[in-house]
Amino acid sequence: MLKKWFLVLAVLAGMVGLSGQTAQAASTTSGMGFSVKPVTHQHQINRAAGYFQLLVKPGQTERLSLKVHNQADKRRKIQVAPVSAYTNDNGVIAYKPTVKAKLVAKQSQFARLVSAAQTVTLAPNATRTVTFTVKTPSGHFSGLIDGGFRVRALGETTTTSVKKGFSIQNRYETVVGVTLQQRKQAVSPVVQVGTIKPAKVNGQLVALANVQNIEPALFGKMTIDAKVTNDANQTVAHHKQTDLAMAPNSAFNYHMGWQPKTIKPGKYHLALVATSGTQRWTVNRDFTITRAQASTLNPKTAMSYWWLWLIIALIVIVAIWAILRHRQQKQQ
Template sequence: MRLDKKTKILKVCVRNLLIIAGLFSLLTSFSELVQATEMPFTVKTIVPDNQIDKRKTFFNLQVKPSQQQIITANLTNTTSQDVTIKVNVNSAKTNANGVIEYGETNIRADKSLEYAIPDLVKYPSEVKISANSSKEVLFHITMPKKKYNGIILGGIVFQQKESRISPSVKGTSIQNHYAYAVALSLKESDNQVSPNLNLLKVSPGQNNARNVISAQIQNDKSILLSKVKVSAKVYAKGAKTPVYTSVTTDMQIAPNSNFKYPISLNGTEMKPGNYTLKMSVTGTAYVTPKTWYFTKNFKIKSAEASSLNKSDVDIKANTNNNNLIFILVGLLLLLIVTILIIIIIRQNKKLKK
């Protein structure tokens, strides 16, 4: 009995040691992951004297026609290895979520954009920073000769060229891409630009592999719109009740940009036919918000609807679930029919006796 008791105690001790070892291994791995996700470099802007609001850390400059200026960003390598940083300057654009993009995107520049900010700025494409050291990066700005009202908005993006790869718990790898964006706004005049929005096009499409009605909204003025609210209703042509509705708030629209606002079909099949979109868009350029109202007829063709329905991931999932239900119902009916046949055969045998 004493031996059994000692054996039980030994088993409990071994089990507890294994649990502690497992927890220690997990915590060590978690610590490695945390270290792997630390930023390998930092960015500090050196705001010049013509910074409009010196409390801002992004570049918000008051400039003049033909003015040439150098602005500076200080990059610090926080690691014990050399780091190469890719540098890029892009015009600001608006994505489908009503968020301003300062990095490289597939979004096309709007036709109303008079000056693309990359054409006005010269800069190094790459910067190599030694371990645990800093380096200044210079950007040479040359403003157009013609006087410009409104703002020219873009962004400076710093991205690590080589991605750091760290082993994970199960032997796979985690690859981290580090990027840092700084807005660059150039303003020549305090004259207010009257904001304006246009509804360019309404068409069927997809967003994140899900069916939507896309309403292409354009800001053709050199002014940033904030606190944007979109309220949209889609009607079958001539109907009084909308088939699809969408309301989105707290968006922004970059100067001289357009974006495709998605009206979700919420996992339902897209049906061909003639439709009418009624939409209101409210945005603020200065202090007082302004609202635009749009009505536009559009058509969904049978081929378009069929193609989009086939690639909609929600419809595929619903179809697979429906197929499973049909199979289960079929099997249940087959089982009931089989039981009935067995009962009938047994009753006939009893009657013959």
Template structure:
């Protein structure tokens, strides 16, 4: 019976792993499991002496080399690509560094890809440590506030492209490490954040339940980070009327000069065309922004969202069903293997007893 029990435990573990494989997206892996480390060699113009990342006091037109030590922790060679990436804000409301070409996601006056140049590739032998050098070339034009981003180190053998917010399934781990970079010229003048509400549009809440949602594009228009951001969004038919949908999120963050789409979930209700009112309050420390705006949802936009939400939800249930069938199959297999092992053991015991009697 112990043999059958062991098979049952193994099968249960296997089923759990397989179910996770089918139903979940594999997330980006940072320090844990990356198999390599990166460390900043901080120069003399490091502004924050206690920071483990680059926080540099620079001047217009300055040219400077910065060095990073990269160590391979594994017994196999590694091919690493280092991207100088400007920070942006993901639609989850957190700062991210994994895109080299931001397009509309950042309105920073200068990008790190312009200041530090092209991505670099490095090959590490097993257990080898190397120093990678990037050259900073500051623009002649002055800027206030900060330029923020990271050197984003990607293991090219586990990921072939830079992507984020992927929809659908993925079975590829992305092993990456981000080493922060902050560049500042004026260290005496503080810059206050300023938030702006841009376009209101429709979409689906693809990070949760594939429900129809209203999206509000919020923009941090200043070269300063916004931390501990709280957003409260309310949708009603008109200002002051009954709130139809409400969303509250806390502890969000925005990169300098960036924007993102804040979603207000319709909780699986069918999106209907018509006129609505948006009331949104954003707070960060002593700063507060209040936005009120009427907006319209067209029939074509509502129909498109409802169709997409239904398709996404149907696919979700399909994956859950397949996962459940897979688990059932593994349990059935484990049962018959355990039963076969128990019968085999019983037969062997019977033969042993018979041999003793003979």
């Protein structure tokens, strides 16, 4: 099943980025000291699911509750916040309170349909029920609205020493998923490619293809095989990746490592094939890399700064001329 019960995120302080992993319910409580369980809702489609999977109507107001249990022997502050689903650049479905996405309307972002985040203080081994109000969109919508509730302990981190002078601070988060739909019939995803451009990621030259899921469908087990060729039909970038997933109406930048050491301006061609189960999407697109793009991204050499060397040379020449002239005037 694509929708996992929980998503565990480890926020790494001192490093750039966010790393996450999906996990089953049994392992999400390990090391976190708390557990969370959704209270079964009357409009739940699959009552065996470990997340909210609701069949709703337009303009409907619902109350969703979660039971949060403090497993520790100390008082703790637990925050529960609504979050919306998106696809990160690793091709993984992730969640955050605000999603800046052109493919999904603001009224279709789950976090915007739910009441504000709540923080509760729990005594040792205590359980508290936290309830939120959800107002569904006033009009009809197809497919899924995907989101959830992020649960985390406030003011708590664990530090792992990696090497001398460097350590990682971990903060564990659990997301209880929520999907809203007005019909039980599934909507098929449609994959296309938006912008294609060169870039530099972590110091490495890459080609980025903005892969888009333009339908309100959640899907996974996707494989992408993509390559970029130049006008001589030589492969300059290629990458194949499996087990990707996409949130409804979302996009992510698919990275292809640039094989030459530099990027040359000119015309290029992207050939991309994406598959998921029996579905297959093929993209063939020409694009152009400008001289300005190549110049900005390519490693700088001494020749790249010829104008600076020219200025320095002129300064040296003027300085030598001034010194020699001063000596001549002194001798006279």
